[in-house]
Amino acid sequence: MIDDKSCLHSISQGNEEALEQLYNNYCDRVFNTLISYTKNEEDAEELLQDVFVSIYNTATSFKFNSSVSTWIYRIAVNKSLDFLRKKNSQKRSGIFTSLYVKHSSEVKHETPDFDHPGVKLENKEDAQQLFKAIDSLSENQKTAFILTQVEGLPQKEVAEIMKQSRKSVESLVQRAKTSLRKELEKLYPERGK
Known part of the structure; x- marks a missing residue:
């Protein structure tokens, strides 16, 4: 088994076996990060493929200024945020369409119940x-919270x-926790005592 840097160097030369090795090393962790954003297994699996296709296509441009794992997580977070922006844009479009098109089907706005694979029954x-x-948090708070607290x-x-600076991340996590505490106290007032 070769290390991540050697693996990435081999990928940049078109070595698909090295890509498979990197995939096997990171797929579970990256999938958990993706599903924390998407809350949907199929979407997370699709994004997982996108992440590793991006790694394969951009391995030659990696400068080794950060660790390979940091770079992989950055790609995963960016793919997740892009996915959510696109999804939210489609929701807004659906709302607009349903307002002006007669006999349109009902647009649902509720997040479906979601089971994270790492959560006990x-x-x-x-x-x-x-x-x-977590969905109510800003992008930066959501990312800081998911990566530090969930992952x-x-x-x-x-x-x-x-x-970002480490202090910024610490601040984002604290603000996220405060916001989440307020949200969850509305749902579970008896637990806040």
């Missing part, structure tokens, strides 16, 4: 509410992924 309902609350990455690496 007895915590599923709480996790669904948490992920709905367990160190703040230093998250700062590199987000191209």
Whole structure:
């Protein structure tokens, strides 16, 4: 087994076996990050493929200024945020269309119930509410929270992924926690005591 840098160097020369090795090393972690954003297994699987196609296509441009894992997470986060922006844009378009087109079908705005694969069965309902609350966060707060609190990455690496200072990431996480606490206290007032 070769290290990430050697693997990426081989990928930049068109080595598909090296891509497969990198995929096997990172696919589970990247999938968990993607599903935290998309809340849909099929979308996360599609984005996972997109992430590794991007890695294959852009490996030659990687400058090794950061770790390979940081670069992979950055691609995954950017793909996730692009996906959400596109999805939100389509929702707005659907709302506009339904306002002006007679006999249009009803547009749903509720996030479907979502089960994160890393959550234990007895915590599923709480996790669904948490992920709905996470959706209310700004992009930066959402990213900082997901990467540090859900994925367990160190703040230093998250700062590199987000191209922010470590202090900024720490602040984003604190603001996210405050916002989430307020959201969840509305849902579970008895737990806030």
